[in-house]
Amino acid sequence: MQNRIPSVKTGGNSKRFSFYLHTLNIQTALCSDNILKFVPSTMQQCRFNFYMNKIFFILSILSTGALFSQHDLQKNLELTFATYNVSMESENYFPRGTKGNSEQVLINELESGNNAQIRNIAQIIQTVRPDVILLNEFDYIKNPELGVKAFIKNYLKVGQGGATAIDYPYYYHSTVNTGQSSPYDLNNDGKSENFGSDAWGFGMYPGQYAMMILSKYPIDVKAVRTFQHFKWKDMPGALLTKKPDGSDWYSKEVWSQFPLSSKSHWDVPVQIGNKTVHILASHPTPASFDGAEDRNGKRNHDEIRFWKDYISDNSTSYIYDDKGVKGVLPSNSQFVLLGDQNASPVEGNAISEGIKSLLAHPKINSDLIPASKGGAEHSPQNPFGINHTAFWRMRADYVLPSKLGFKVxxxxVFWPAKGEPMSELVEKRESSSDHRLVWVKVILE
Structure with missing residues (x-):
């Protein structure tokens, strides 16, 4: 009787499998009844050897087949990347300007598991179910048990509004510049208040408007690069802010210490099988809340430009990270740039060249622009409304995968139109956030 062996994609191992198959066929022939009837003394040993070889052969197929199946699966793996400004900073839960607000307010809301706004945010995430997501404006809470883990445990791992619970075993969070006091009068109003507009990044307390990354795949924490303390002055051609009389807005002393990033810039490597995907995360300052000098607009432009320079091939780059290591992203890297950039190429008061040049970068796939019915309905007279990502009518949030390694x-944009399922989650500002979750689905190549 002929042994039927299931076909297996063996790639470079075909010779080894041919040898196994040839050996098994020989053993089968030697142990056939036609041979054994003439040499019955060898029957027991022969059949033992035959079955051992067969077991070894099958195990080899299973193990190698599993490896190849995993490889084939990874090549066609669908992944969803998302960014979401969740507006989960403490002032969101009290009137703005309330004294004494700090991250403790958010800690209390996370512990309760009952905040309606946060539950709606969790339901939106559970509905879209991204594999990796950046959350902007989630206050920095140093103890993860009180912060990120509490959010996962008490909200994401609890089904909300009929949605299925979701878990993120891996996360990354770190310090930011918002609310970090400076000893200077940065807004030149004649007062040095240490916080607010006189902080290195606007904030009423350290860690306000921070960010975090949640992932279903392992994060290589040791390989993370942060650029929180990169000095603005060290960017060649930085946009300098001037007073009406032409003098520098910032003194030499201030300029020598001023960080470029209003929060931080992160390069976070995520391991997906044998692939490394770099998550490039940031949240540039809004290009507003200033004056004719446009100091925030210029900072916004240069914060966005940082990423354009970081993904460009330049061995002599000016960029250095918080450990003092110089250099840009290796040229053959797969990446996804995430975040609320607070800039649009066609609307708003940002210096549009910053975001335009990033979207036009030859390494970035920006062809497919996320859209929603809700955005179009919210601004029916605006041709760009379909691509808006914020309640205040602008495309501000981006998910930009590299052309290398991904097929989009x-x-x-999670923004259901009125009357559609879950439209109540975005009905008004207080329902969830003033921003919408933006997602892009890709095939890992």
Whole structure:
């Protein structure tokens, strides 16, 4: 009787499998009844050897087949990357300007598990179910048990509004510049208040408007690069802010210490099988809340420009990280740039060249622009409304995968139109956030 062996994609191992198959066929022939009837004394040993070889052969197929199946699966793996400004900073839960606000307010809301606004945010995440997501404006809470883990445990791992619970075993969070006091009068109003507009990044307390990354895949924490303390002055051609009389807005002393990033810039490597995907995360300052000098607009532009320079091939780059290591992203890297950039190429008061040049970068796939029915409905007279990502009518939030290593298959903005399922989650500012979750689905190549 002929042994039927299931076909297996063996790639470079075909010779080894041919040898196994040839050996098994020989053993089968030697142990056939036609041979054994003439040499019955060898029957027991022969059959033992035959079955051992067969077991070894099958195990080899299973193990190698599993490896190849995993490889084939990884090559066609669908992944969803998302960014979401959740507006989960403490002032969101009290009237703005309330004294004494700090991250403790958010700690209390996370512990309760009952905040309606946060539950709606969790339901939105559970509905879209991204594999990796950046959350902007989630206050920095040093103890993860009180912060990120409490959010996962008490909200994401609890089904909300009929959605299925979701877990993120891996996360990354770190310090930011918002609310970090400076000893200077940075807004030149004649007062040095240490916080607010006189902090290195606007904030009423350290860690306000921070950010975090949640991932279903392992994060290589030791390889993370942060650029929180990169000095603005060290960017060649930085946009300098001037007073009406032409003098420098910032003194030499201030300029020598001023960080470029209003929060931080992160390069966070995520391991997906044998691939490394770099998550480039940031949240540039809004290009507003200033004056004719446009100091925030210029900072916004240069914060966005930082990423354009970081993904460009330049061995003599000016960029250094918080450990003092110089250099840009290796040229053959797969990456996804995430975040609320507070800039649009066609609307708003940002210096549009910053975001335009990033979207036009030859390494970035920006062809498929996320859209929603809700955005179009919210601004029916605006041709760009379909691509808006914020309640205040602008495309501000971006998910930008590299052309290398990804095939983009779909994208969207979670913004249901009125009357559609879950439209109540975005009905008003207080329902969830003033921003919308933006996602892009890709195939890992």
């Amino acid at each position: 298959i779909n994208s969207g």
